[in-house]
Amino acid sequence: MKRINNFIHTMQTQRITASIPTTLYQQMDELVAIGGRSKFVARAIKKEIVRIQTQGSPLDHFTNMVNDQSIKIPNLTTTKIKEYISRGRL
Amino acid sequence: MNHYILDASFLVVALLKNNPKVTEKWNIASNEVKNEKAILHSVSFFLSETANALRYTLEKEKAIVYLSLITNLPINYYNLQPEDWTVILDWSYTHNTTVYDTSYHYIASLLKGTFLTCDSKYYQKAQKEGFIELIK
Numbered sequence: 534m535k536r537i538n539n540f541i542h543t544m545q546t547q548r549i550t551a552s553i554p555t556t557l558y559q560q561m562d563e564l565v566a567i568g569g570r571s572k573f574v575a576r577a578i579k580k581e582i583v584r585i586q587t588q589g590s591p592l593d594h595f596t597n598m599v600n601d602q603s604i605k606i607p608n609l610t611t612t613k614i615k616e617y618i619s620r621g622r623l
Numbered sequence: 624m625n626h627y628i629l630d631a632s633f634l635v636v637a638l639l640k641n642n643p644k645v646t647e648k649w650n651i652a653s654n655e656v657k658n659e660k661a662i663l664h665s666v667s668f669f670l671s672e673t674a675n676a677l678r679y680t681l682e683k684e685k686a687i688v689y690l691s692l693i694t695n696l697p698i699n700y701y702n703l704q705p706e707d708w709t710v711i712l713d714w715s716y717t718h719n720t721t722v723y724d725t726s727y728h729y730i731a732s733l734l735k736g737t738f739l740t741c742d743s744k745y746y747q748k749a750q751k752e753g754f755i756e757l758i759k
Binding site: 590596608610615617 | 635638649653657675678680681697723744759
């Protein structure tokens, strides 16, 4: 529990069982004290989640752009867009 | 496996969010591609048409970013052969359409796919060939 501005803040946690390669465990064992392992693993997972969310496929990037209504774009008719597609064409 | 043939009007309208039905269609098609149930196709001059539309629609920095989003999409660019152009030219006379617009439609017929377009004028002229869906 952590006290912030007179409010009691309790972080919800979930206990998990996971298997990792022995060498990876040994590396963590050398670097992280026993009491800090949950925090270490949580930070590593969070970092990977952010990496996956921000490095999606080109298909995802385009789809995100198409669906993001917060991005302001000129409001053009389809006829106008069609005109711009072929403008200057010989 | 579904084959979607995209023209510049469909992709630019989707990107500029001008039509919720186009957004919806894009979401369906892209989801099918992610699940390996569909393949996206277009023609080699699709990028020049798209870049031209962005050129006259957006400021430079935004247009460059948006074009890079499109160039990175998993689209198969069909390489039209000399014999293809003969058929395309024939179709364009038959339907009174441009060879540019007809090229997309011709590829859709070859692949037995669906030509996705927002061009209602082209659709009205050539819809009887089949293999085309107007999103409006």
